[in-house]
Amino acid sequence: MSYSARAVRIGYLVLGCVLLALGVIGLVLPLMPTTIFLILAAACFGRSSPRLEAKMLAHPHFGPTIRQWREQGAISARGKTLACAGMALGVASFWFFARPGLWLGIGGTAVFVLCAAYVLSRPAPRAEA
Known part of the structure; x- marks a missing residue:
């Protein structure tokens, strides 16, 4: 893997972690959204860490919502x-x-x-x- 490809992958991983953190914050702050941050985090993990993406898609509460958005835009x-x-x-x-x-x-x-x-x-x- 080239240096630039590795840097992009790490960038997506860091961005995914930041978006996941924002989604978690949204669980406790009433005006902060949760789902959109989790959908975006899963997209970033899909480009950087298939293991983390799979964990998000398998999550019992948020996984179905993320899959519905990905598959149907629903x-x-x-x-x-x-x-x-x-x-x-x-x-x-x-x-x-x-x-x-x-x-x-x-x-x-x-x-x-x-x-x-x-x-x-x-x-x-x-x-x-």
Whole structure:
């Protein structure tokens, strides 16, 4: 393996670990997402450590969600509800605590609305045979 290929692999491994840590933090912080960080961590591990990727895919709680996203681009109804509720709480907190100027507030809200629209546009997972 060349030096540059090894450096890229290590970079993906480090990024995967950082994303995994952010996902774990999201388990305890209400406004911090969890699933997207775990999906991205699994993608990084897929390019750097097949063993860690396999562990994430085999996880009893998060594995099915990661596999559904990879295979179908799907988000469950519960996942959509939690994601949109978290985003709504985030927007409300942003307006209440940050007290942004009008245009910053509108811009921030627009980003959340676009993210929510994307989440809602994803299909529901198909039943596995």
